[in-house]
Amino acid sequence: GWYVLYTKPRMEIKVAKSLMDTNYEVFCPTTKQIRNWSDRKKKVEVPLFNSYVFIRIKNSERSKVFGFPGVVRYLYWLGKPAIARDGEIDTIKNWLKGDTIDDVRIQQISPGDQLKVKSGIFQDKEGIVQKIGSKRIRLILREMGITINVSLRECI
Numbered sequence: 001g002w003y004v005l006y007t008k009p010r011m012e013i014k015v016a017k018s019l020m021d022t023n024y025e026v027f028c029p030t031t032k033q034i035r036n037w038s039d040r041k042k043k044v045e046v047p048l049f050n051s052y053v054f055i056r057i058k059n060s061e062r063s064k065v066f067g068f069p070g071v072v073r074y075l076y077w078l079g080k081p082a083i084a085r086d087g088e089i090d091t092i093k094n095w096l097k098g099d100t101i102d103d104v105r106i107q108q109i110s111p112g113d114q115l116k117v118k119s120g121i122f123q124d125k126e127g128i129v130q131k132i133g134s135k136r137i138r139l140i141l142r143e144m145g146i147t148i149n150v151s152l153r154e155c156i
Contacts, residue, residue: 001083002027002054003062004075011070012047018068025056029092048092054084098153115139115155122148 007015016028029048034041052075055065062081065071075082109115113129115137127139127148136149 001085002056002089004082004084005053005055005065006072006075007051007053008070008072009051012049012051012053013045015068015070016053018070019053019055019065022068024065027054027089027093029096031096048096054089109137117148117150117154119154120150122150 012028016026019026030045031048032043033046035044109129109132111129111131114126115129116126117123125141125143127141129137130140130147131138136151137155138147138149140147
C-alpha cells in the first residue's frame with residue numbers, strides 16, 4: 001500500500017520531487033488549472049490533494065522521510081498510519097489520464113437532442129437537451145420527471 005504524507009502548504013510537488021530524486025516511489029496527483037493574474041492568464045499544474053503526497057515505503061524506513069524539507073507527518077486514521085490501496089491509487093491515475101474538456105470535441109449538440117448520461121448517479125439515463133452552456137448541459141429526464149445539469153464529460 002501507499003502511506004499518505006502530510007506536507008507544508010504548497011510544498012507537495014517539491015516534496016514529491018525530492019523524494020523521487022532519492023529513489024522513493026512517490027505519487028503526487030496533479031491537475032492543470034488556469035490561474036488569472038492582473039496582466040495575464042496561465043495554465044499551471046496544481047496538486048489534486050492539498051498538502052498530501054503518497055509514498056510506497058517499508059514500514060521500517062518510514063522515519064527517513066522527515067529529513068526532507070516540507071514533510072510534516074504521516075496521515076493517521078483510527079490511530080494507525082493511513083494507507084491507500086494500490087487499487088485506489090490506480091483509480092486516481094486512470095481518472096487523471098481521462099479526457100478533459102479540452103480533449104473532447106462535441107459536434108452539433110442542439111436543444112432537443114437526446115443524450116445519455118455516462119457517469120454519476122444518473123448513469124445510463126437518457127435525457128433531452130434543454131440548454132447548452134460552455135461546460136454544462138441541462139437535460140430533461142422525462143422518465144424521472146426531473147431536470148439535471150451535467151458536465152459535458154458526463155454525457156455520451
